[in-house]
Amino acid sequence: MNSTKIGILVSLLVGLISCQKTTTQPQPSMPDPTLVTSFYKGADVSWITQQEAGGVRFYQPDGTASDIFAILKSKGVNSIRLRVWVNPQGGWNGADDVLAKAKRANAAGMKLLIDFHHSDSWADPGQQTKPSAWQKLTFAELKKALFDHTVDVMNRLKTNGITPDWVQVGNETNNGMLWPDGQASTNMANFAALVTTGYEAVKSVSPTSQVLVHLSNGYDKALFQWLFNGLTSNSAKFDMIGMSLYPTATDWAARNEQCLNNISTLVTQYKRPVMVVEVGMPANDPATANAFITDLITKLKTVPNGNGMGVFYWEPQAYKKWQGYGLGAFDDSGKPTAALDAFLK
Template sequence: MCGYNREICFAKGADVGWLKQMEDEGYKFYNENGKEEDCLKILQSYGINSIRLRVWVNPTDGRCGKDEVVEMAERAINMGFKLMIDFHYSDYWADPEKQFKPKAWESHSFKELVNDVSTHTKKVLIALKEKNIYPEWVQVGNEIPNGMLWPEGKIENFDKLSKLLNSGYDAVKDVLPSSKVIIHLDQGDDRKRFIEFFDNHTANGGKYDVIGVSYYPYWVNKNYKETIDNLMNNLNEYIDRYEKEVMVCEIGGEDTEVEDTYNMLKEVIERVREIPQGKGLGVFYWEPEGAFSWSKYKLSAWGSDGKPSKALDAFID
């Protein structure tokens, strides 16, 4: 336990779910000196101390499935990173616009779905534990303001959604009692989105340890200066209202606006770290290594030269 030593405890993280695929397809990573190097080692040199990995149930190409996640988790842990596992409960991307059931679960009753969540969660975490890998945090669902495992787990059926989430929570605690369970919604600056969700989850006996938020000013067509005060006011309110810790599980800025992204990251990191009593647990950049030249994703922190952009300097103390 690190108590209130924020320099040790505070998670400066990166979600690198694409990394294995990028490497397998021959993408080369270079450090700031132009020397080819392991991407994780490069991230570590920028102060990144935690890695987030998404897990899908039965992905058709095996990417982000159990075996790849265990392989990448072992690699990260052996390098000294802390670890977050992000369960999507889908065979592919799950986010506010899509929360599709895994194909193998499509015909299942609600009772079976509750069991599916438990079984799948335990299966992945047991595989990690067998490798002596103990994630600090486990996310039950990915960006779920509208629920998950539609249609049964939609927010219109919040009693069912809470049962699904609690099944995941209980499964985590059965295998890894000390891991903190995160429930994660997008648009962290939108107070109403979170209050309605967590009030309902609380009313239905919802269990969780941490409120996780995404913060992407780019996707709501605003500069971070317009929304960061809302984000921080909200995080502090969630701590008081629900007596939970908070974390920015995803953040990112446009790769062509490096200075602005750097400034946003630096301010968010500083302000989350300053939350009283260490209840702001950390900040994770989503796919910083996912260079546009490979991914066509506009919010990485990697240049066309295969090197990190200056935006990542924000993670260096």
């Protein structure tokens, strides 16, 4: 091979290498995994209309009478949670009452979480009682009743221009719901089918609403593993995981650590974000409540990719032990305590 050809080949090789270098695009930097673009600070105020009907009033810190939604918003609350009962006594938490409260939350520019209990009254780890009208239904009929009830409430909201950001299928369903048919410890497949039915009902009206399955005791990793292993192995459909956390004034730091550990495992294992949809602490210890919530929010914001999505205080506006509940965040004069200042941070 003569020197002229060698020179040409060298020039071609140099050009090719140069071309490759100039056309290779720099790799984008990975986003900070702890960056939280949206964090939701919420309150469940489902008692509000019943309280107001009973003459309960609320006040800004300076003593000015004010609407509860305005007070909460001034404390950094940006989301509202409302429970739904099927045929409740007196109508409180029924579809009409929920719509009235949802309109007020929407007018205040707040996000909305709808919590279907699928009962005529309280549903929680100790009681998941079917609505009276559903007591004698077959399982197929029970699924249809759940579907129709969900669609009815969702359509009422949609007709009024309200789109819930999140919807719970069941409340604190540690052992399923709609017992005995949907009791998870005896028939996980039935519970999974009910969750999927609720999911499909929500999505049929509001495809963008995220559907949660909610358990209590957010620190209890074994409980969450058992329940969500059961749901996923039975192909249940859901978008998010919700949890409650009610520590004491002496164990809250340890419970927060356990809760964070549980959330991190849930996000990794089930590929779903998590939100703490209920917290509370005795109203007469607002400083400790503030420390608890501040620490919990700080921990949730460390969950990678914003998968620790938010914290909701349960019925903070319940003061003077309304209906025997003493874990609110208002004092006996109807003003917010320092507990809610945690949402301003």
